[in-house]
Amino acid sequence: MTTETTAGAEAASAAGPATRADHCVIACAEAWRDNGEVLASPMGLIPAFGARLAKRTFAPDLLLTDGEALLVGLDGRPEGWLPYRRHLAMVTGGRRHVMMGASQIDRYGNQNISCIGDWERPTRQLLGVRGAPVNTLNNPVSYWIPKHSPRVFVERVDMISGVGYDHAVGPYHRLPRVVTDLAVLDFATPDHAMRLASVHPGVTVDEVRAATGFALVVDGEVPTTREPSAAELRLIREVIDPKGLRHREVAPR
Template sequence: MTRADVCVAACADLFAEDGEVLASPMGLIPSLGARLARLTSAPELLLSDGEATLLGPDGEPEGWLPFRQVFDVVAHGRRHVVMGANQVDRYGNQNISCIGPHERPTRQLLGVRGAPGNTANHRTSYWVPRHSRRVLVEAVDVVAGVGHDRARAAGLRYHDVYRVVTNLAVFDFATPDGSMRLRSVHPGVELDEVLGQTSFPLVTEGAGTTREPSAAELELLRTRLDPDGRREKEVPS
């Protein structure tokens, strides 16, 4: 078992209780997690190729969902997207737009893309392959995805920023003020490393160890979902 295997299993667990929703995982590890969940804990999960085809866990076509209808799914909240984050703060505000002041950034990134609508309408989680103080920041430079503090201030009824999975740990926001809480530390990672690579204080009470994937899950990963081991390049052991 490797750290990458643990991260895939943690991403699979994001979808475990979702039921029949459209999974929109962005990136290799979240995509493997969604496919693993479809084969194990979340058989009703719908997977899309990002355009119009609904796919099975092995990539075979299973249905048709024209892109224009994705917006209906988004508006009705039947979606769980796992996005990346160049920055994410203690309340789950996410930045994928730029680094530095918006009027004069030092680095231009993707732009806000669909992050505002995602966080306002349906469940959103984040995947961070390189946990560091530059990513888990006290305050994001630009708010692309809306965090719990701003959602409460704006009265966003369907806001649901769920979890953050990194290469070191798993976090949620199950605190009275919606601030980030350490849910679990990956096997082989020390708590001090997580705290030292995070720019804000974390609630750590009750944190455990991220579960290891089962033998059946490892078999699926190694022989069916990622036999070439691409996940190891994204999260080296």
């Protein structure tokens, strides 16, 4: 039994088995591993919990923001001032790693949060492109998708908001990973087509394929998303999210 497996077993016995939401927090946290001193900009509850977990454990140099003008510490107290001009300097210089959502995403990582249907007569108006083009071209961007389905994972997005690998320009464009309620995906293929990197415990490769609207790259046997250690599980449950808000995004299974 490996150290990682042993730690996962200890966590299960100490506080009950890890839930699907716990695995999603871990998978999001891993997006910031080895990033160094960059600004973590998570959008959504589980990405935010993942960023806080990463800083408390294996990524202590991460910078966390209150979303406005302050850098905050692990307890939420201000540690520094981050005026908007400085924030933009970090954005355009690759010193920020965002985790955004997606209404649609395709095999090369093009993301849509603007509209569904034809641009001239859309069937649904969404947020608009917002900062997605600048984010994806100027700093690393990962994605969090709480409901993995063919409606989100599409052959071709209706409008490109966040830029994928087949349209990318610029030295800082990078899409490290996509985390969903079923799996972790990345673009570690020769042509940067989306690859199934791991499935969460209890999920099969066939389930992920059925929930994806295009053919995923599958390299041999797909590993399982790692279990949280006993210490990580305690942090998630007792410190980072004691109210269990993560289960509102991903229900226990």
